Amino acid sequence: MPMIQRKQVIPGDVVAKGNYRYGSYIEKRGEEYVALRVGLAEVGRDGIKLNPFTGPYLPRTDDEVIGKVVDINGFGWVIDINSCFDGFLPASFVFGRDFSPATHDLSSKFRVGDILGARIESYERSRDPQLSIRGEGYGKISSGEIVKISPTKVPRVIGRRGTMINLISEKTGCDIRVGQNGVIVVDGSPDGIVEAIKAIRLVEAETHAPDLMSKVEAALGGGVVGGN
Template identity: 45%
Template sequence: MRGKNIVATTVGISEIFDNTVRVIPLTGKYYPKINDLVIGKVTTNTSLSWELDISSSYVGVLPASDVFGRNFSAHADELFSKLRPGDLVATRVANFDRTRDPLLTVSDMDLGKIDSGDLVEISPSKVPRLIGKRGSMIQIIENATGTTITIGQNGRIVVAGEDPDGLLKAKKAIQMINEKAHVANLTEQVRKMLETKGD
């Protein structure tokens, strides 16, 4: 705040809603926040945990006990039986304090290994624009395409659905938002694109 003016510390799009103002940065890597849903890609493992690429400067750590349960044994349980390098996992940030890599969990509902769907990657800074106010933008896309879309705050999006045309349109809409997040009438443009026949 500078006098009566609000000054942003980063370049981005301003959104004014009720009595709040926020700035969505146009670029940047994902910065973990506790409770964020993130889609990680398994890179490697130790005897006690997996390491996940979460599109961040930090590496996500998923404890084996979180997947196997309380009776996990580093000697008896084979981590590769649950998750292998390259697997996508829907997780939540359980703990993070800058001094160590974020601790991830899959203990909530709808979390865990992702077995189906197409992966789309966008800039993490565009995720709020994809979701829209009160989830409005993502609802428009899901309703128009018959897809289910899982959004990671780290910019990884998984689109699932039975109809190939619906999948294609949903992915096209997501990329459109990624490229045109700064455009004022973006919702209307997305709606029109979704209503057109064919591609």
């Protein structure tokens, strides 16, 4: 079985022929597997994968996202998750099952404009995504700087098993939280934040450069920036 690495494809290109398992952004037409996006395709033992270069964020169940409260209604919070769909965080997920709009005040918990870390509880094509803040680390994010990147570049910013994000975090002494929706919150010393954002922008600009890690490392310099 031939293996293909980093094949540049545009919509309509045939990635491979034969019989494979295939992931998103690929369509099967008879024997052929066709790319639906601009990106790099890989064919290996575990089938055909396409890493797209651009595209909107579409919610997926269990994604960790960072969003902003844009509206409060009687039953929960409407959250902008940088997607074509608004997320909804039901009040009963926050106050518990005995929630009643008469006794609980939603704005005492989160107000319009608050930034939240949340998880996509459920999403299907017929309904807007439902969010949840159950679990450690979810909920209101009270400090930090927000950086938005293309959602397709999130995996590179995180790096393999989080190596990239750990590198930037260690070098700058910042706390960095990456949402799958392309929203990143960087928190730390002012100098550290500036450096970390620079590094993130570098990853964004040179997403598919070979040996990106060492480039980022060089950009951040040897010493520890801003931290102590």
